[in-house]
Amino acid sequence: MTAEDLFAYLPAHRLEHHRNALALVPENNDPDPGTAVFLMDPKTGYHTLSCSCKAPTGNKRKSRCPHIKQLSEGLRKVPDSGSRSWLDTLFRKTPWYETAAALHQVCPVSSQSLKISPEKVSDTGEIRVWGPDAELLASFSPDPEDSEKAALEKQLLLERTNLWPQKDNPFHRGRVMDMLARLTLTETERLMALQEVISRRQALEQSFWFRLLYHFRNVSADAGPGLVTELEQETGRYIIACTDRSRALRIVVPRKGVMRVQKQIQGIFPGTGQVVRPESLESIVKVSADENNYLRLTLYLLLHLPDGATEAIERSRLKKYWYGDAVYIPDKNVLATWKATDKFGPVFGRQYTKRIKPERVPELIDKMGDIFSPPNIIDPSAKRLRLHRKWEHMEITAEAVDRDWCWLAVSYGFGESVTVRLADIYEARRAGKKYLPVDDGWVEIRDLDLGPVVKLPGSPVSAQLGDGRKTLQLSRMDLLRIQAASGGNLRVRPQGDAPSKSLSAILDMQPATPVTRPSGMATGLRGYQENGLQWLGFLAENRMGGLLCDEMGLGKTHQVMALMAWLAENRQNPVPCLVVCPTTVISHWERKIREHAPGLQASVYYGAGREMADLSVPGMVMITSYGILLRDAAVLQGIGFAAAAFDEAHLIKNPDTKSHAAAHAIRADLKIAVTGTPVENRLTDLKALLDLVLPGYLGTDQEFARRYENAGRHRRKELQRLIRPFTLRRTKDAVLHELPEKIEDIRYCRLTDTQVRLYRDAVAGRGKKLQQQLARGDADIPYIHIFALLSLLKQICNHPASVDRRSVPKSFKTDQEVMDSGKWELFVELLDACLANGQKVVVFSQFLPMIRMIASHLQSIGVESAGITGQTRDRGQQIDRFNNDPDCRVFVGSLRAGGSGIDLTGGSVVIHYDRWWNAAKEDQATDRVHRIGQNRGVQVFKLVTEGTLEEKISAIIDRKKNLMADVIAEDDPGLLKTFSRDELMDLISLPD
Template sequence: MPLPSVLKPFQEKGEKLLQTGKVKEVEFSGETYQVKVVDEKNPQGVWSFLQFDKVNRLKDAFCSCEESGDVAACPHLAAAYLYIFNKSRQPLHKRFEKSLWNKLCYLCAEQMKFEEVKFRPSSKGIYTIYANRQQIFLVQSTTKATAAQLKHLLFNRYKETEETSLKFSNLSPEEIRRWKEGRPSPMLSYALSFWNDLAKWLMSLQEAGETYQIDFSYTPQGIPNYMSVKFPTLYCKFYIPHTHLPLIIPALATVHSPLRLYPLKADPNIKITYDKAHACFLIDSSKTPPPIASSPSLSQSFQLGSWLLVPFKGFYPLDPLGLLSSKVISQAHLAQVLDENLAFIKEHLQGCIIHEGSFKASYVIAFDEQWNLHIQCYVHCPGDLSKPMSQLFDSWAYLEEEGFYKLEGLRFKEAKTLVPAEKVGEFVQQHRTWLNTHKGFETHVASLEALLNYKMDIEKGLLSFQRTVATQEQTLKTKDFGAWIYIESQGFYAKNTTPVSLPLRPGSFLNPDQIPMFIRNNREELKVIPGFFSEKQPIVHAGLVIKLTKDEHILVIPTFDLLSEYTLKEVYFFDEFTYVEGEGFAELPLTCRLPLAYQKVVEIKPEHHLFFLEQELKNLKPFIKSLDPRLTPPKELELTVSTISKSDFNTRGWYTVNLEYTSKEGAVPIAELWTASKKNQRFKFTEAGLIDFEDKRYDWLKLLAKKRLDKRHNLLTLSTIELIRLNALDPIKEGKKEKNYNHSSSFNLLKELIEFKIPAEPNILGLSCDLRSYQQKGLHWLWFLYQQGLSGLLCDDMGLGKTHQAMALIAAIINHGEKQKQKGNSYFLIICPTSVIYHWQDKLAQYLPKLRVSTFYGTHRSLDEFQEHYDILLTSYGVWRIEHQLLSKISFELAIFDEIQIAKNYRSRLYATLAHVNAHMRLGLTGTPIENHLRELKSLFDLVLPTYMPGEKDYREYFVKPIDKKQDLKRKALLSRLINPFVLRRKKENVLNDLPEKTEEISHCGLTESQAILYNNVVEQSRQVVLDKLTHGSQPIPYLHIFAILSYLKQICDHPACYLKTPSEYKLYQAGKWDLFIELLKEARESHQKVVVFSQYLNMLDIIQKYLEERHIGFAAIRGSTINRGEQLKRFNEDPQCEVFLGSLQAAGLGVELTAASVVIHYDRWWNAARENQATDRVHRSGQTRGVQVFKLVTKGTFEEKIDKMITRKGKLLEDIVGVDDHRLLKQFNRDEIIELLQNVTPTSLQEN
């Protein structure tokens, strides 16, 4: 395959890369290609980009390799070009357009209305599409490698945009606008679809020469309706509606198919004649009968558009010309018809001959008196195409009385061409090579210049030419055509008047800077001048020595190694040519050529350092013999510390350090770099190597205040957070040891900081619970943060006791303050979601009973006595958002943000107000794996550790884009190092040995205002009937009636829609217990824990089920009416996508196993604690591999709270009566207790605005 001239030098290397399979990935869209090629130098591959014009000529090309210079040519581009053409005249994109694979996949996309196809995962690797119960498509991988590739194609296709996809490169602005509006054209929808990628995959398999087999399935009538193709690695089956067959048929010519395409045999009823007067074919097919032949096979044929199908055999064209219906083939179409249907035309053409073979087109050239140039084409003899009836049709000629000839070597479209005198010079320039084939019109220079000799004036550097013999051109007829002079019978002589390339005229001379270009442009002509070129080149090697001067100027010094006989001779340089007096000019070989700008000593001043170091130095790399190490970045540069000690610069948490950057070449003190950065220098030349301050690793220096640096002793004062951040971004290593200094204590101090070691155990006296070992480790981490004036994020899985660790920290801080005899009280702030306020109230009262808690919440909230009578302020995010100006006036020792992910939206008002929290330490609690959401991660860090993370723009450019878009593993690891010191996350599976088997928790919530109204209405309605009977001790207690009333109240506590029996309208109501449930469910799912939910009310289960369905959360359910119980249980226990199990206590409380779960939520309390325990044991039983956490939801201030206390009080008695009807359990309560149950309530969890 011939390459374009620019790529020809790399033909051999390109072919080798192609033959050895180094072309790995090819992406194309229209005429634009992106090709990945690997080789020994680039094992990861380089990308070659090529673009062609409409006639398949290379329009533009470049490569990401170092070999591709300004001329955009390299072996990778050559290999890509050869792959694209694959020994064909047509490039890949044009072959693809006509391919069977493209036609089939486009028709499938069309059948699916160009909508996105969603395949279901398949364990067998077979994927199908059905429409109207008809299988449209099937695809199957047959090897593991293609199985992975197919899965990626079906399920992991990245979203293509203008920035990420080549497919947008050839679109018009209108097309892009329509795409942005969500209404792309069918062709663009197809190009961006799975179908297009599949078609290209099949095409690549065929192009790679893989064997394949095509088979058809047929209707009873013999019409093909399915086509299957089987490659060694891939199998596809396509449904083809008979209406689409005509669109597929022509593409069968591009493959080996059992159904062939046949030419239609000659038809005696068709007659074609040539109309000389109008230069067109006339077609007489009026007598042509319907195309059914006498052959038995043809008699069973079917007409499909312009094709005739012979079942199980193939297709015949009904109209081979495509123009029979018009009866006339005009002059414009005549050549195309002859090229595409020559055999058919020969068979039916009457009264005219089409000659066999090809004939060379010849030309006659002559000037007229006005010097216009006349060019006439002829076939046999001059003038045969000028006869009245002769005609030229592109590459076909009709000669009067002779017939049609196929011509080769046509230069012009018309038989006669006239070039006006003023255009002759331009014409000669364009057709110079062609004119050389016509005697008397050749283009040449040598016949004149052969009479010249040259002289080189070394002192002035001038090259001149003199004529030795007079010419005879004065006797010949001549004409000046600008750049060319015509001499009769001799041809055209070049006359170049530009200052760069001078003509070879006697008496002319050239300045030194004009000589190289002149020699390049006239190399062949100069060869005839005696002694102009020397056969010997004096230079054997050339290189550059690059040094740095004392005043920081860069010197580039060329060095040349000469042949021994030239050591005493003077050698002069004219770019790539050398001159030795008495020998002539010689061209330097490529290996000895230095860049033109550096053939003499060049001094680079500081103002030009940037361009030289960023651009030039890279280009000069192949020529460098010696390079000053201060001018190149070190391969390995480490941040090292020689001394570190605690500082009294400010309060606690400050250190004085002696830091250097160290490489194999040497070291540079931080003070030296800080000084350079403050001068806004881009580069600093150091003993460690070249330091480029554009590198992000040095950004911390630029932000360092002058007062932090002792330049004389190279001592730097850093806070703990700065030191930790610096170590994360640029790990600090032990450096050189100073004399008379205790290095062991210094390096131990560094180790304590890096490993978060605490000098003394925190005292948690006053905390009424024991911490497990992993919780103790969590406290140590929190205590280190507090001691160092830092903050952090505790992100343990749900159930690992984040609340307990936070309370332990509160106890430690209080005891530390008492020990230090600090003046004044320490105040603590806890902000949490509304749904867990009661949870915090309960836990603080239970485990920190001596601390006074003020719950700043509700419509009657007040701060009047807080600082005098309270230690802890407990409030909700909603209240903080409203009251932040008031609350931010209080200085807190510790602020705890529970479920901090609620504030992840940095544009929200809540986020803005939380930034005003006035606290020495901020602790965020969440069970969500925050590291997976990069922007949210920064938001949460900015709340607890303001200024720690990079600014918005730097963070986006340095972390978000590289990680999200490019999957940059190095940046991901760097971000992990940056956040890890301040994020503690343990999963349940990491601490299994330290987990209790089961923990139970009463989780309180409140009634909303609407719930309280409903609740009180039910109580009031029953008051007269029931309470009167209860207050009169002589009347029996109406247990059944009371049980019904309490059941109503329980449903109201669950959710108003449960009581009103309108589960589908659950969004119309607010409920405190619902909010708490959603919070628990969310935390469990974020910790990847499965959840079992029990309720005794089917309407409540309906509400939860509807919520799960709306959010596409997988679930299983068992109720009394469930038939396929086993299937539901298997799905929950085995399917990782099934996250929730819903069950009624009656149906699922016994006889089932739910050990896949580790969280149990009793949405409503059972009267019988034993029944609840039996249900819980469905999860907490043999086979459970994770600790089980049980939540029992109780509405505060209602009969639920009262009955919970009564159940606790009577616990042992109630456990002994398992199996007794629930309403009979009421008999365990006396009259006063039942009257207490039926009291009015007030709303306790008003929703804030």
């Protein structure tokens, strides 16, 4: 059964249906009017018929009541009249019902709260229905061509929607429908009724919308579904209209419900073709300004389109297209919703523009964020205005600069013309302000990153400005720290006056007057060494310290000596300098000073019977070891030094050690840590060494760790900038053009006690007889025996463990433990330094046991090496490996086998472990490395034991260089013939 079928047999305008009930209302002229009701039990399908007329009751009633008769006949003619495809079920499948449900959901109104106009039903004009807030909800114009039909329909509508009072009319359609509703309550609803509550279904069924659309569905049943939506361009109303023009129903969807109704009825019936764009609106303003910085803000909407483009629309233009959380954009035919909260709308209230006084702008920014940046629209009149959140440079003005302190006014520059004083920022912050007005806008001061002035570890600044002083009192070190961290964005203002000049000099790290070349230096300085001296001079003048980290071979010792000589010449009272170094390089320092710095007095404070020299002698440089520094800490800390240099300073990099603490406790105007090992990539080492020479510069360990350890690239850069002023490292590659192709350096060492005993034993034993023979002027000289003894002594100097056991007296302990060697220690240190610098090293010795010792040492420390001796078969392979394999770091060769005819240009350092008799042979070996094709300077070390025959041979070689080069081809006893008896006797004498 369908509604249409039923309407064919029963007059539609007399039928009401509700759920599983049906009512037939009597005609107006019925003499015994009654409403016949058909009710079906939805569970059992059992149905009843009843009527309200006066016809007698009983079995015959059915035939006697014309109403029941008419109703049951109509039902009988329609097939399936008892089925559950009830009229109500069919209604629920229509767009009419869907629309009613959607409207009820967004705007649930009951008829009691509504008003109609005009109030007279007899009027054939348009009827309007007004909601509780006097808003138009619907309008209806009956067919003007059929006034009778129009009047009937109008009455039906008003009764069904209960907009017309029921009074005592028993056939009022609203009353009939209410009755059907009561008859069809579910059991649950009956129980709920006792609690005076109703189900959601009931609420919908009682609603104005439901009754309204029920009515139109029933009267339009033969006119198709007939609903469309449209948007009234003039009023912005969103309308659901009936397509049947004769009825002209127009439902005005309440604005706040448009979006939801739209969503729900989409696809049910044809709409206006609007595109719905959820989350595509953004609230922005257009900012313009007058010359006094009064702002005019105008509300705009920014519509984000799917292709990424945006379109700004003035909000006032859209006033009538506002539907709660959605806005209709007529040009685009788009219904859009917000992307984020409407941040400007609520602030503007009902207005669309606002005029803001300059002093109120910060408040506005607080509420709305930075209005001077996109996507807000900035009018050309407001282009110059901005909210500054980051300074571009720092400016410092020197108020005064004295020996210890600089008094500065610090300002921050924003753009080219605006500066704000640090003092003003602090003052404003104290006053609780967040923004400071400036010529071109406002500076956000509360969250402004003041940069290095307050951010760096150990910064002293915030406390100092706290009591309202306008200038900052900074040490020079702090000043440099701030400059370094500002990354080149520090300017000195104004230029030219005296305090500014001294300020600039400090920032450029230039001494107030350039350091002149000290007359106490016998040797000149290379260009980069001259720069190093100026840098050291600046540090000394300002009582700071630094790390001198030049690559090995660039003359760090030389630069330190030059500084000490300069200090000696420029001090009124003689103040000593201090050099602390490993034992193995004490003699190196002593000799260097003696040879190159006659203006200085080297005094070694070392050994069992050490005595303090007279420190009041001008130019005094005390040289001592780290061991003595620790042992005699109390004595040394009592002396005030002009400068203290800590050589091979990486040895005291561990801040937890006593050596570090002892070095820290030394009192010196200037401390220099000297090391050839690069430290800049090892944070904790770097921190420890800088703490030694510049206490406090990098803050506490905790501050430092928090800021820089595991830090990102940005922080790393900051740290690099911070340390750069106090770290000087030049590599050979960088200063290559200033370097000779070959730098030769003789490194001296001392015999250990074991070596002294062995040496004395050999000289006193075998040497005694030879001495006597030499002393007798006429006797033959036993060259072979002398040569053998000299070889033994050389091996003792090299390392006692390399000496043939047969040559070691039985009384002597041959335990490896006591077989120590001064030269070996020096060698190991040199080698470590070279490897740490990434150099490849070639080592020559003329003694096979020594070569084996070196090779086995390399193996034990995990360093790959190649090598050639007289027994080597795969010479070519060994050489290739050294030259081409980056992991093969060391080449160890005998001078005889590896000294000629091969190419070792992979190396850049040559160490002659022991000296050859023949300088030309040595040079030839060195030239294996230093050849054409070698593009970096070659560093050559020759190791010599002080006070032994090695030192004497070294002197003879230098003296007879040319003669020996000509005469001697081989290293054999014959070469001794060029030596006088006296020279030979001297060679086999006891050590000094």
